[in-house]
Amino acid sequence: LVARQSAAQAAALEQLLEEQQDPASPNYRKWLTPQEYADRFGLSADDVESLASWLKSAGFTIDNIARSRTWITFSGTAGQVKSAFHCEIRRYQVDGEAHFANASDPAIPAAFEPVVLAIRGLDDFRWKAPKHAIRRLPSRLSPTDPQFTNNSGDHFLAPGDLATIYGVNALYTHNIDGAGQKIVVVGQTTIGLPDVEQYRSLFGLPPNDPQPILAQGSADPGKVTNDYPEAIMDVQLSGAMAPAATILYVYSGDVITSAQYAIDQNLAPVVSMSYGGCEQKISANGSSGVSLLRSLAQQANAEGITWLASSGDSGAAGCDASSAS
Numbered sequence: 001l002v003a004r005q006s007a008a009q010a011a012a013l014e015q016l017l018e019e020q021q022d023p024a025s026p027n028y029r030k031w032l033t034p035q036e037y038a039d040r041f042g043l044s045a046d047d048v049e050s051l052a053s054w055l056k057s058a059g060f061t062i063d064n065i066a067r068s069r070t071w072i073t074f075s076g077t078a079g080q081v082k083s084a085f086h087c088e089i090r091r092y093q094v095d096g097e098a099h100f101a102n103a104s105d106p107a108i109p110a111a112f113e114p115v116v117l118a119i120r121g122l123d124d125f126r127w128k129a130p131k132h133a134i135r136r137l138p139s140r141l142s143p144t145d146p147q148f149t150n151n152s153g154d155h156f157l158a159p160g161d162l163a164t165i166y167g168v169n170a171l172y173t174h175n176i177d178g179a180g181q182k183i184v185v186v187g188q189t190t191i192g193l194p195d196v197e198q199y200r201s202l203f204g205l206p207p208n209d210p211q212p213i214l215a216q217g218s219a220d221p222g223k224v225t226n227d228y229p230e231a232i233m234d235v236q237l238s239g240a241m242a243p244a245a246t247i248l249y250v251y252s253g254d255v256i257t258s259a260q261y262a263i264d265q266n267l268a269p270v271v272s273m274s275y276g277g278c279e280q281k282i283s284a285n286g287s288s289g290v291s292l293l294r295s296l297a298q299q300a301n302a303e304g305i306t307w308l309a310s311s312g313d314s315g316a317a318g319c320d321a322s323s324a325s
Contacts, residue, residue, distance in 0.1 A: 001051060001072045002292055003043045004117035013041050017301055031304030034067035034266050041299070042069030047115050054109070058084035063217030066264045068299060073217035073257075081106075081122060089122065099124055118292055120256075126188055127255050127275040129230030159203050159240035168241065178242025182268035185210070185238055186258035187231035187251045188275075189224035199236045200243075210235050210247035215261035218252035234274045256293075259307070263300045271300065274310045278319035 005013070019027035032040070043051075048069050052062050060076040078089040078100075085106035092099045101123035108116055163169050171177070193209050200207065214220055231249070239247050250262045255275045262271050300307045 001055070001074065001116060002118040002120060002295075003047075003070045004115055005041060005295070006114075009041050013298055013302065016040075017298060020302070020304075029304070032302050034264055034303065037299060037302055038067060038069040041302070042066075043115055045069070048072070051112060051115070054112070055084075060084070066260075068264050070264070070295070070299065071260065075217075085119065085122075087122070094125075101125065117295070118289070120292075121254070124253075126253075127277045129227055129275055159205065159237075159243075162237065162241060166241075178245025180244075181242065182246045182248060182270070183238050183242065184248045184250050184262045184268040184271045185231075185234045186255050186262060186271060186273050186275075187227060187234065187249065188253055188255045188258065189221055189227040189231050190251060191228070191232050191235060191249060192223075195232050196236055196239065200239065203240065205240060205243050208239060208243065208247070210239065210249045213248055213250045213267070215250060215252040215258055218254075218257055218261075221251065221253040230274055234272065238272060256296075260296060263296060263303065263305060263307070266303050266305070269304060270306050270308065272308045276310060276318055280319050 016027060019025035020029060020031070022028055042048075048065060052065065052072060055062060055072065055074050058076070059080045060074040062072065062074050064073040066072070076084075081102070082088050085102075085108065087102045087104045087106050089100055090103045092101060106119045106122065108119075157165075163172065191210075191212065193212075196210060197207065199205075231251070235247055235249050239245070246268075248262070248267055250258045250267065252258045252261065255273060259271060259273055262268070297307055
């Protein structure tokens with residue numbers, strides 16, 4: 001359950017975000033803690049308690065309440081959803097895949113409408129990772145091989161290639177390698193540390209395991225085949241570009257939930273998300289639409305967090321069929 005800000009809170013937040021970027025302002029780069037954000041831009045403690053009490057009375061279990069008082073994670077059955085939100089959860093076949101989703105928009109008591117923005121998690125549709133042609137590096141290669149090209153003519157980028165392409169070698173010469181910094185990578189699958197360790201060993205990077213963090217209140221999704229290559233690549237390359245940085249891999253069953261948790265816990269000054277979706281569908285979906293994403297990004301910025309998101313393989317053509325030319 002995602003909270004809605006009042007008009008006064010929204011206006012005050014817009015003003016603060018401008019001041020935090022203005023060198024002439026006394027609020028320049030004065031980032032908020034999650035608790036400070038809660039007191040200024042979250043729900044009141046009484047409103048949160050009222051919402052939690054209503055959810056409990058409907059049979060739901062409260063799994064987590066955001067530090068920023070901007071959302072509540074809860075769980076229950078499809079029957080409880082139907083009774084509390086007056087919408088059925090049905091099974092669907094979409095593009096040959098089995099899914100479940102709410103058949104109509106959820107409804108809430110009128111008294112809560114001013115403070116509730118959205119109800120998320122009533123379906124299992126997830127954001128998609130870009131469809132890269134990811135292949136495991138041949139075992140015959142070693143860090144001393146001058147070229148990473150296999151017998152099929154496929155080319156691979158080594159960390160040194162990326163450092164050259166993005167011009168970060170100059171940073172390395174000044175001993176700027178991520179030491180003392182933290183980066184959150186968000187995903188929606190578990191990852192295997194041996195895959196990261198093998199990658200770092202292959203390219204001569206010092207040992208530095210990422211720290212997996214399951215978002216509180218979320219069920220462990222396990223290894224999700226379609227998401228695993230993207231997640232492991234994101235973690236490997238983040239650690240390759242900043243080899244001494246602490247990489248926190250925050251995961252849940254939904255990458256937006258992972259980002260939400262990382263921002264609410266203020267885990268790191270950088271959050272990296274390599275997922276995207278069709279903008280029209282995002283705009284049309286009230287449970288994970290533009291308003292929710294904008295609110296989450298504003299909270300991140302107010303806390304001094306830079307949220308990086310890939311444009312996806314298709315860029316602005318994300319709504320087009322994958323076979324379109």
